[in-house]
Amino acid sequence: MRAVYYHGSKTLVAGEAASVPPGPGEVRIRVAYAGICGTDLHIYHGHMDARVTTPHIMGHEMSGVIEDVGAEVNGLQPGDRVTVMPLHPCGDCPACRAGYGHICHRLKFLGIETPGAYQTLWTVPAFAVLPIPESLSLELAALLEPLAVACHDVRIGAVQKGELAVVIGGGPIGALIAFAARENGARVLVSEINPYRLALLGRLGFETVDPSREDVAARVNALTGGAGADVVFEVTSSAAGAELMTKLPRTRGRIVVVGIFSKPPAVDLHRFFFRELQLFGARVYEREDFVRAIGLATSGRLPLASLITDILPLERLADGFKKMESGGDAMKILLRCAE
Numbered sequence: 001m002r003a004v005y006y007h008g009s010k011t012l013v014a015g016e017a018a019s020v021p022p023g024p025g026e027v028r029i030r031v032a033y034a035g036i037c038g039t040d041l042h043i044y045h046g047h048m049d050a051r052v053t054t055p056h057i058m059g060h061e062m063s064g065v066i067e068d069v070g071a072e073v074n075g076l077q078p079g080d081r082v083t084v085m086p087l088h089p090c091g092d093c094p095a096c097r098a099g100y101g102h103i104c105h106r107l108k109f110l111g112i113e114t115p116g117a118y119q120t121l122w123t124v125p126a127f128a129v130l131p132i133p134e135s136l137s138l139e140l141a142a143l144l145e146p147l148a149v150a151c152h153d154v155r156i157g158a159v160q161k162g163e164l165a166v167v168i169g170g171g172p173i174g175a176l177i178a179f180a181a182r183e184n185g186a187r188v189l190v191s192e193i194n195p196y197r198l199a200l201l202g203r204l205g206f207e208t209v210d211p212s213r214e215d216v217a218a219r220v221n222a223l224t225g226g227a228g229a230d231v232v233f234e235v236t237s238s239a240a241g242a243e244l245m246t247k248l249p250r251t252r253g254r255i256v257v258v259g260i261f262s263k264p265p266a267v268d269l270h271r272f273f274f275r276e277l278q279l280f281g282a283r284v285y286e287r288e289d290f291v292r293a294i295g296l297a298t299s300g301r302l303p304l305a306s307l308i309t310d311i312l313p314l315e316r317l318a319d320g321f322k323k324m325e326s327g328g329d330a331m332k333i334l335l336r337c338a339e
């Protein structure tokens, strides 16, 4: 089988690799497609070297078909079409005991702390494996992990029918949040500066605003008679996004922080006081979000295929990273992993 290894500081080596036979409670999956995520780009740049052991196989967004199962695995068998919820909670920390294993204090993320999906055959714990319906293509199924992120964000944001949701950042996650919020019946405005992404989201029927050309708060006020947005999703993890997010919500409006801020940004706490705003963090997903994502993707109601801009052979991971960094016309890039 083949794999792509990260050796540190932007070095990737593709080649033959030994497959790991599934042990008790494990499943080996023939990976069909694996998505490239911003997190993988961070690993590639060396920003996460404290969490990965080199040589490391990245990748946590995927679809595939079960090749074989280890002992003590029930309900899964060879030939099953599946995706993976790449979380391995400890089961014994305060977060796990409180029922929040998805944000376990000692969480292992498959593809970061353990080998990931950028290989032909991926061996994972059976509890992380979710079957997908026959009618869902393996290409679209590779988007289930980021779609589950979006479902979690929209659930934490409690988006209701008729509300105005503003998404700051129109990359893959922002677009998927827009899809999921619209499914809940919200009107969605996406703030984004990349012209390709603005045009794509516009074609998909979303209202868009370019904050480099237009005052986003003025637009939101115009849309709401001066009231403000019901819910705002910050997906850019930028200082500008953190500054903008407090300007948009209505009285007692909600802000959901989705972006991963590596440094604490400046935030206008006076605005929280003045409008009695509510702030929510939303990290990864829980099982019900994955179940919701599978249901939505299978329904065919979401324009998921329009987000896949490139499908590259596994060996061309470096080209995928280059395209993402170019900031041009990339949205979601998939790797074809099966031999």
Ligand SMILES: [Zn+2]
Pocket: 037, 038, 039, 060, 061, 146
């Ligand atoms: Zn990801």
Ligand SMILES: [Zn+2]
Pocket: 089, 090, 091, 092, 093, 094, 095, 096, 097, 101, 104, 105, 106, 107
């Ligand atoms: Zn735990």
